[in-house]
Amino acid sequence: QKEVEQNSGPLSVPEGAIASLNCTYSDRGSQSFFWYRQYSGKSPELIMFIYSNGDKEDGRFTAQLNKASQYVSLLIRDSQPSDSATYLCAVNVRSGGYNKLIFGAGTRLAVHP
Amino acid sequence: DAGVTQSPTHLIKTRGQQVTLRCSPKSGHDTVSWYQQALGQGPQFIFQYYEEEERQRGNFPDRFSGHQFPNYSSELNVNALLLGDSALYLCASSLRGGGYEQYFGPGTRLTVT
Numbered sequence: 109q110k111e112v113e114q115n116s117g118p119l120s121v122p123e124g125a126i127a128s129l130n131c132t133y134s135d136r137g138s139q140s141f142f143w144y145r146q147y148s149g150k151s152p153e154l155i156m157f158i159y160s161n162g163d164k165e166d167g168r169f170t171a172q173l174n175k176a177s178q179y180v181s182l183l184i185r186d187s188q189p190s191d192s193a194t195y196l197c198a199v200n201v202r203s204g205g206y207n208k209l210i211f212g213a214g215t216r217l218a219v220h221p
Numbered sequence: 222d223a224g225v226t227q228s229p230t231h232l233i234k235t236r237g238q239q240v241t242l243r244c245s246p247k248s249g250h251d252t253v254s255w256y257q258q259a260l261g262q263g264p265q266f267i268f269q270y271y272e273e274e275e276r277q278r279g280n281f282p283d284r285f286s287g288h289q290f291p292n293y294s295s296e297l298n299v300n301a302l303l304l305g306d307s308a309l310y311l312c313a314s315s316l317r318g319g320g321y322e323q324y325f326g327p328g329t330r331l332t333v334t
Contacts (some may be wrong), residue, residue: 112263144323151311151325152264196263206276208254209313209323211263 114212131197140200225326245282246314
């Protein structure tokens with residue numbers, strides 16, 4: 109079983125709609141969760157992080173975390189064509205007092221006008 | 222406030238050669254993590270440097286080695302290059318052993334022919 113799983117997509121949504129991206133993880137000890145956006149040919153850009161169960165909102169983005177279900181999601185409201193990118197879910201895994209990020213393969217989002 | 226920088230941007234090497242990639246972390250950060258991202262995949266953790274020592278290592282062979290300097294900058298060295306080493310190499314900086322948000326540099330695109 110992969111440590112972090114995402115639907116590869118593409119997820120296609122019309123402009124102005126809500127895009128919902130999902131991620132599951134296997135390490136129950138994980139405490140920190142991150143969403144990165146990656147445009148084609150570019151490096152990942154951190155857009156959201158969440159540490160506690162529940163919702164965290166930042167502008168058009170909402171991250172949701174359910175540790176009991178080992179599930180993280182990202183909602184993008186009022187989707188714009190500029191949101192078209194690959195969204196990477198990353199989970200912090202702690203070992204020997206230090207932390208590393210384990211990434212999913214990413215979900216490709218396409219927002220069409 | 223300078224972000225994470227990496228050099229070079231692109232690199233073409235031949236099988237069997239050696240390569241050195243460089244990274245300067247974001248101002249105020251003291252931890253550098255290196256990732257390899259193959260096409261269509263999420264970043265894979267290579268290793269992490271904090272206080273000039275390798276603190277964690279992913280599932281990569283000893284051909285991959287690194288160093289961190291007193292000014293927190295870091296190098297990634299890859300010996301005996303294989304075709305499969307062709308990838309985007311990403312450096313991420315963070316605070317205190319990677320336990321907080323990690324910010325990526327623009328990456329180095331390595332092509333091995």
